[in-house]
Amino acid sequence: xxxxxxTQFHVLAVDDSLLDRMLIERLLKxxxxxxxxxxxxxxxxxxxxxxxxxxxxxxVSSDQHDVEVNLIITDYCMPEMTGxxxxxKIKESSSLKDIPVVIMSSENVPSRINRCLEEGAEEFFxxxxxLSDMNRLKPHILKGKYKEQHQQQVxxxxxxxxSNKNSNKRKAMDDEISPEMTRPRLTSSLTVL
Amino acid sequence: xxxxxxxxxxxxxxxxxxQQEILDSQFTQLQQLQDESSPNFIHEVVSxxxxxxxxxxxxxxxxxxxxxxxxKKVDAHVHRLKGSSASIGARRVKDVCIAFRSCCEENNKDxxxxxxxxxxxxxYLVKSNLEDLLxxxxxxxxxxxxxxxMK
Numbered sequence: 001x002x003x004x005x006x007t008q009f010h011v012l013a014v015d016d017s018l019l020d021r022m023l024i025e026r027l028l029k030x031x032x033x034x035x036x037x038x039x040x041x042x043x044x045x046x047x048x049x050x051x052x053x054x055x056x057x058x059x060v061s062s063d064q065h066d067v068e069v070n071l072i073i074t075d076y077c078m079p080e081m082t083g084x085x086x087x088x089k090i091k092e093s094s095s096l097k098d099i100p101v102v103i104m105s106s107e108n109v110p111s112r113i114n115r116c117l118e119e120g121a122e123e124f125f126x127x128x129x130x131l132s133d134m135n136r137l138k139p140h141i142l143k144g145k146y147k148e149q150h151q152q153q154v155x156x157x158x159x160x161x162x163s164n165k166n167s168n169k170r171k172a173m174d175d176e177i178s179p180e181m182t183r184p185r186l187t188s189s190l191t192v193l
Numbered sequence: 194x195x196x197x198x199x200x201x202x203x204x205x206x207x208x209x210x211x212q213q214e215i216l217d218s219q220f221t222q223l224q225q226l227q228d229e230s231s232p233n234f235i236h237e238v239v240s241x242x243x244x245x246x247x248x249x250x251x252x253x254x255x256x257x258x259x260x261x262x263x264x265k266k267v268d269a270h271v272h273r274l275k276g277s278s279a280s281i282g283a284r285r286v287k288d289v290c291i292a293f294r295s296c297c298e299e300n301n302k303d304x305x306x307x308x309x310x311x312x313x314x315x316x317y318l319v320k321s322n323l324e325d326l327l328x329x330x331x332x333x334x335x336x337x338x339x340x341x342x343m344k
Contacts, residue, residue, distance in 0.1 A: 127280065128282075131225070
């Protein structure tokens with residue numbers, strides 16, 4: 001995978017159990033992710049910049065929450081705000097909806113799993129989460145990154161070019177990422193030619 | 194004590210623990226996560242498990258001591274204990290928790306009390322085994338030996 005920079009991906013892990021937070025943090029760090037753990041959905045939303053009064057986008061920001069999160073992994077069963085509630089809030093937010101979300105649960109309840117997947121969760125991990133599960137995260141992160149960079153490209157292009165180019169890009173955005181995709185990797189600071 | 198002797202005891206204890214399913218492969222996973230960058234990981238995680246489990250067992254005892262038992266509350270505690278024991282690989286504790294939850298669902302007070310006794314037993318069994326295991330590890334390392342890797 002050709003990447004322009006050697007940046008570590010940042011995962012936000014949400015779980016009300018301290019033991020499980022310790023575990024998921026170790027699993028993620030072992031897999032070379034940068035990790036932030038929080039013990040509730042509301043704290044997660046705070047970190048993501050959603051609880052504030054300001055409307056801020058974590059990708060194009062210069063405010064207090066200059067945190068870019070590439071993936072959110074959350075427990076399902078949590079008091080006050082469940083993982084499902086958190087997922088919904090994220091998907092309802094224009095600035096956060098493209099961040100991939102993975103749900104974890106100790107219980108294998110098909111209706112629960114389907115509900116989460118239908119709401120936009122990328123995957124459902126059964127607890128205890130294994131090291132091998134970490135390998136399943138990267139494709140979702142890359143898809144999210146592609147959407148993010150693509151959106152920025154679209155915004156840039158909209159301001160200088162015709163709509164003709166845009167229709168092609170919009171189509172590409174809906175496609176699954178294929179290994180043959182040779183689109184150049186863009187950094188968040190785009191140069192306008 | 195001689196390193197080889199300690200290592201032998203470690204191997205034997207590990208074999209017994211796994212044979213009796215006191216711990217399962219989840220614990221092995223955790224051992225694999227411990228490395229130079231995180232040398233105290235097992236110790237931290239095990240300590241945390243002890244803390245959480247003992248707190249929950251306390252709460253369970255109190256909850257089942259009530260005249261009118263709040264089975265939802267009892268179930269919530271057992272669910273929590275099941276999660277923690279699964280996370281650390283304490284297989285037998287986890288298995289008793291699963292059965293315990295059925296009693297909660299049936300609002301079966303006697304069944305719950307029985308299962309609480311059982312889960313207490315299993316917990317103290319895994320606790321003493323883990324303590325022995327970690328103590329042996331410490332002794333081996335202190336004597337300049339290395340921890341035998343199992344499987």
